Amino acid sequence: MQSGKQKRTAIMAKRKVKQERLCTVLAAVVPPRRIIRPKGSVPVDVWALAPNNSYGTPAFVQRGYYEDITFTCRDCGARQVWTASRQQWWYETAKGYVYSTAVRCLGCRQQRRRALGGQ
Numbered sequence: 001m002q003s004g005k006q007k008r009t010a011i012m013a014k015r016k017v018k019q020e021r022l023c024t025v026l027a028a029v030v031p032p033r034r035i036i037r038p039k040g041s042v043p044v045d046v047w048a049l050a051p052n053n054s055y056g057t058p059a060f061v062q063r064g065y066y067e068d069i070t071f072t073c074r075d076c077g078a079r080q081v082w083t084a085s086r087q088q089w090w091y092e093t094a095k096g097y098v099y100s101t102a103v104r105c106l107g108c109r110q111q112r113r114r115a116l117g118g119q
């Protein structure tokens with residue numbers, strides 16, 4: 001006959017084994033969530049993004065950070081860099097559509113804005 005204390009010790013030991021086994025299983029299934037960001041990148045605050053009901057996840061959300069993107073201006077053909085911090089501003093502060101990207105350089109954007117009757 002076991003005493004209450006002995007029973008408790010046996011239960012705790014069994015529990016510990018089960019817990020450790022579960023941890024091993026989870027470690028194999030769930031990849032580490034630590035994101036290694038390159039220098040100059042900016043982390044994404046998913047909750048600050050504009051809500052969207054499209055399927056899938058934009059690449060920068062999947063990645064977990066913004067990084068500088070080089071693009072060619074649609075109007076003048078100049079090579080431009082859309083910086084990580086400007087992307088963060090666009091998506092998180094200006095609430096830009098998450099699948100929109102920069103297509104024009106600053107000069108062309110200003111020109112276009114003037115042409116469209118803005119300031």
Ligand SMILES: [Zn+2]
Pocket residue numbers: 073074075076077078104105106107108109
């Ligand atoms: Zn341009």
